Amino acid sequence: MTATVWVPCDAAAVSVGADAVADALAAAGATVRRNGSRGMLWLEPLVEVETGAGRVGFATVTPGQAGDLLAGELHDTGQDLGVVDEHPWLARQHRVSFARVGVIEPTDLAAYRAHGGLAGLERALTLTAEEVVREVTDSGLRGRGGAGFPAGIKWETVRTAQADVKFVCCNADEGDSGTFADRMLIEGDPFTLIEGMAIAAVAVGATEGFVYLRSEYPHAIRTLRRAIDIAYAHGLLGGSVLGSGHRFDLDVRVGAGAYICGEETSMLDSLEGKRGEVRAKPPIPALRGLFGKPTVVNNVLTLAAAPMVLADGGAAYAALGTGRSRGTQVFQLGGNVAHGGIVEADFGISLRELVEDFGGGTASGRPVKAVQVGGPLGAYLPPERFDLPMDYEAFAEAGAMVGHGGIVVFDESMDAGAMARFAMEFCAKESCGKCTPCRVGSTRGVEVIDRIRAGTQRESNLVLLEDLCATMAKGSLCAMGGLTPMPVRSALEHWPEDFGVPSPVPSAPLLPPAAFSGDPRNPHSTPEAFSGAAGGSRVEEHDDSATSTDGGARP
Amino acid sequence: MRAIAEQLARARGPLMPILHEVVATHGYVHDDDIPVLADVLNLSRADVLGVVSFYHDFRRTPPAAHRVSLCRAEACQARGAEATYAAAADRWAGSTEVEVGEVFCLGNCALGPAGTLDGALHARLTPDRLDELTQGWHR
Numbered sequence: 001m002t003a004t005v006w007v008p009c010d011a012a013a014v015s016v017g018a019d020a021v022a023d024a025l026a027a028a029g030a031t032v033r034r035n036g037s038r039g040m041l042w043l044e045p046l047v048e049v050e051t052g053a054g055r056v057g058f059a060t061v062t063p064g065q066a067g068d069l070l071a072g073e074l075h076d077t078g079q080d081l082g083v084v085d086e087h088p089w090l091a092r093q094h095r096v097s098f099a100r101v102g103v104i105e106p107t108d109l110a111a112y113r114a115h116g117g118l119a120g121l122e123r124a125l126t127l128t129a130e131e132v133v134r135e136v137t138d139s140g141l142r143g144r145g146g147a148g149f150p151a152g153i154k155w156e157t158v159r160t161a162q163a164d165v166k167f168v169c170c171n172a173d174e175g176d177s178g179t180f181a182d183r184m185l186i187e188g189d190p191f192t193l194i195e196g197m198a199i200a201a202v203a204v205g206a207t208e209g210f211v212y213l214r215s216e217y218p219h220a221i222r223t224l225r226r227a228i229d230i231a232y233a234h235g236l237l238g239g240s241v242l243g244s245g246h247r248f249d250l251d252v253r254v255g256a257g258a259y260i261c262g263e264e265t266s267m268l269d270s271l272e273g274k275r276g277e278v279r280a281k282p283p284i285p286a287l288r289g290l291f292g293k294p295t296v297v298n299n300v301l302t303l304a305a306a307p308m309v310l311a312d313g314g315a316a317y318a319a320l321g322t323g324r325s326r327g328t329q330v331f332q333l334g335g336n337v338a339h340g341g342i343v344e345a346d347f348g349i350s351l352r353e354l355v356e357d358f359g360g361g362t363a364s365g366r367p368v369k370a371v372q373v374g375g376p377l378g379a380y381l382p383p384e385r386f387d388l389p390m391d392y393e394a395f396a397e398a399g400a401m402v403g404h405g406g407i408v409v410f411d412e413s414m415d416a417g418a419m420a421r422f423a424m425e426f427c428a429k430e431s432c433g434k435c436t437p438c439r440v441g442s443t444r445g446v447e448v449i450d451r452i453r454a455g456t457q458r459e460s461n462l463v464l465l466e467d468l469c470a471t472m473a474k475g476s477l478c479a480m481g482g483l484t485p486m487p488v489r490s491a492l493e494h495w496p497e498d499f500g501v502p503s504p505v506p507s508a509p510l511l512p513p514a515a516f517s518g519d520p521r522n523p524h525s526t527p528e529a530f531s532g533a534a535g536g537s538r539v540e541e542h543d544d545s546a547t548s549t550d551g552g553a554r555p
Numbered sequence: 556m557r558a559i560a561e562q563l564a565r566a567r568g569p570l571m572p573i574l575h576e577v578v579a580t581h582g583y584v585h586d587d588d589i590p591v592l593a594d595v596l597n598l599s600r601a602d603v604l605g606v607v608s609f610y611h612d613f614r615r616t617p618p619a620a621h622r623v624s625l626c627r628a629e630a631c632q633a634r635g636a637e638a639t640y641a642a643a644a645d646r647w648a649g650s651t652e653v654e655v656g657e658v659f660c661l662g663n664c665a666l667g668p669a670g671t672l673d674g675a676l677h678a679r680l681t682p683d684r685l686d687e688l689t690q691g692w693h694r
Contacts, residue, residue, distance in 0.1 A: 177631070215575075219676075253568075275609040422632070430659075
C-alpha cells in the first residue's frame with residue numbers, strides 16, 4: 001500500500017526545502033499531497049503521514065530522509081510530532097479563520113466544501129442584503145488590517161449608496177514586516193477569501209471585485225489565480241453566483257513594490273493605474289472609492305471572517321473575544337523568536353502568552369529586549385508591558401496598537417536607537433510624497449536622531465524630535481507619516497540609553513488621542529462620522545485594509 | 556511592446572498590468588516604451604513616466620544575470636539581516652554579473668533573514684548560507 005503524505009506548498013515551507021522533500025517522497029513511492037502550512041513555521045518542512053489514528057507529523061524533514069520516513073524509521077525520534085491536530089501548540093489555539101489552512105489542499109473545492117466551506121455564502125443568498133450586513137454588524141467584526149473599523153458600518157455605507165456600479169476590493173498588500181497571515185491564508189485556503197468577497201458583494205450590491213496582492217508574494221498570486229479560475233468553473237463567481245442571479249467578477253491585481261499602496265486610498269489609485277498616492281478623506285472610499293464609485297475596501301482576514309460570521313450567525317462570532325474586540329485575531333510571531341508562526345486566538349490573550357508560551361522566547365536564546373506589535377508603525381514594548389491583553393482599546397490606551405496582529409521579537413542585541421532611526425528612514429524611503437510632514441519630516445527625523453545619538457546639542461535636539469513627531473502624528477495625510485512617530489517615541493521612552501540619553505525621557509503619550517479616535521486628517525484613522533463607533537488607528541491596512549502599509553500597516 | 560499594451564488595454568486601470576507584463580517579457584521598461592504606452596492608453600508621456608518611476612518593480616535598466624534580493628525589514632533585522640546584506644553588498648560590489656538589492660518584507664518573518672536568489676525564496680540566510688547557495692556564480 002502506498003503511503004499518503006502531506007507536504008506544505010506554503011512559501012515559508014518552500015523556502016526551507018519543502019519542494020525538494022515532496023519530490024524525494026514522490027520518487028520514493030509515496031502519494032504526495034500539498035497542503036498549506038499549519039503555521040508551526042520553525043518545524044517546516046513539516047511532513048504529515050496519513051495513519052489510522054490521524055495525520056502524524058514529522059518536523060524539519062530533509063530530502064535525504066524520505067526513505068527513512070516512509071519506512072517508519074523516524075517514529076519516536078525527536079522529529080516525530082505525533083498526531084498534528086493534537087499537537088499542544090495547535091490544540092491551544094482557536095482556529096476560526098485558519099480552520100482549513102494546512103488541513104486541505106488549497107485549491108480543492110470539494111475538500112473546501114466538505115470542511116464547511118460555502119455554508120456562509122449559501123446562507124447569505126437566502127437573506128436580504130440588509131440582513132447580511134446586519135449579521136456582520138452584529139458580529140462586531142472589525143477591520144483586521146490594523147485600523148479596526150467596524151466592517152458592518154462600512155458595508156452598510158456602501159449598501160445604501162446609490163451608484164451604477166460598486167466594487168469590493170481586498171487589500172492584500174501585506175507589506176508590514178512581521179505580518180504574513182494574509183499570505184498564508186491565500187496560499188493555504190484561498191476559497192475562504194473568495195467566498196468572503198462574494199458575500200460582501202451580495203451584501204452591498206457590488207458586481208466587480210479586485211484583490212490587490214503584492215508582487216513579493218508570487219506563490220500567493222499563483223494560488224489565488226488558480227482558485228479564481230476554479231471558482232468561475234464551478235459557478236461561484238461570474239454571471240450568477242451559485243445560481244442566485246447575482247453577478248460578481250473577481251480579478252487579481254499585482255502591486256509593484258510600493259509599501260504605501262497598503263494604505264487603502266493609495267491602493268485604489270494604484271488599482272486605477274496611477275501613482276500610489278494617498279487621497280485626502282473625505283470623501284471616504286465607501287462612497288467614492290475605486291474609479292469614484294462606492295467601494296468596500298477590507299483586509300484579507302476581514303473578508304475571510306465573513307463566511308464564518310454568515311454560516312454560524314453574527315452572535316456566535318460576537319461571543320468570542322473581549323470588550324469591543326470581538327472574535328479571533330490571527331497573531332503572527334516573527335523576528336527573533338524560537339517558535340515563530342501563526343497563533344489564532346480570541347482577543348484578550350496577553351502579549352506574554354503569545355511571546356513566551358507560544359513563542360518560547362528568542363531564537364538566539366538570549367533574553368527578550370523588546371517586541372514590536374502591529375508592524376513597522378507599531379510601538380516597541382519591553383517585557384514589563386507583556387501583561388497587556390490583545391485588545392484594540394487596551395493597546396491604544398497604552399500608546400501602542402494591535403494593528404494586524406504581527407509581533408516581532410528582538411533579543412538584547414537590539415539597538416532601539418537604530419530601530420527608531422530605521423523607522424524614520426523607511427518612512428522617508430516609502431513616503432508617497434504627497435504631504436509635507438511625512439515626506440520632509442521623516443528625512444529630518446533621521447538627521448535629528450543621528451544628532452541625538454552623536455551627542456550634538458542633545459537636549460535641544462530631543463525637544464526638536466518630539467516636536468517633529470507631534471507634527472507628523474497630527475499633520476500627516478495618512479497613517480504612514482501619522483504613525484511613524486509611534487516606534488520612535490516608544491523606543492526613546494523605554495530605552496533612552498540607546499540614544500545616548502542617560503536619564504529617562506519624560507514620558508509623553510505616544511500618540512495624541514486624536515489619532516485613535518478618528519482624526520480626519522489621518523486616513524488610517526476612522527472617518528470622523530464614524531468616530532463614535534470605532535477606534536481605528538492604522539492604515540487600514542491600516543484601514544483594515546492592509547497589513548502594512550501594506551498595510552497600511554505601514555501606513 | 557505595443558502588442559502587449561493593446562492586448563491588455565481594455566481592462567479597467569490597465570497601466571499596471573501592462574507594465575508588469577512588459578517587465579516579465581523584456582526584463583525592464585525601456586525609455587522608448589513610454590511614448591508607445593502613452594499612445595495606446597491615450598495618456599501623456601508624463602503620466603506614464605510618473606507611474607513607472609513611482610514603483611520599485613518597474614525597473615528602467617536590464618537586469619544582471621543573477622539577482623540577490625535581501626529583506627532588510629524589522630523582523631529580518633532581528634535575526635541578523637544587516638550582516639547578511641553587508642556581506643552580499645561587499646562580495647558583489649562592482650559586479651556586472653550579480654546585482655544585490657534590498658526588499659522590505661517577503662512574508663517569511665519567522666524564518667529570517669529572508670531573501671530571494673534569482674527569484675526563489677530562501678530562509679535563514681546567514682552570510683555562510685548565502686555563500687553556499689551561490690557557489691558557481693561569478694564573483
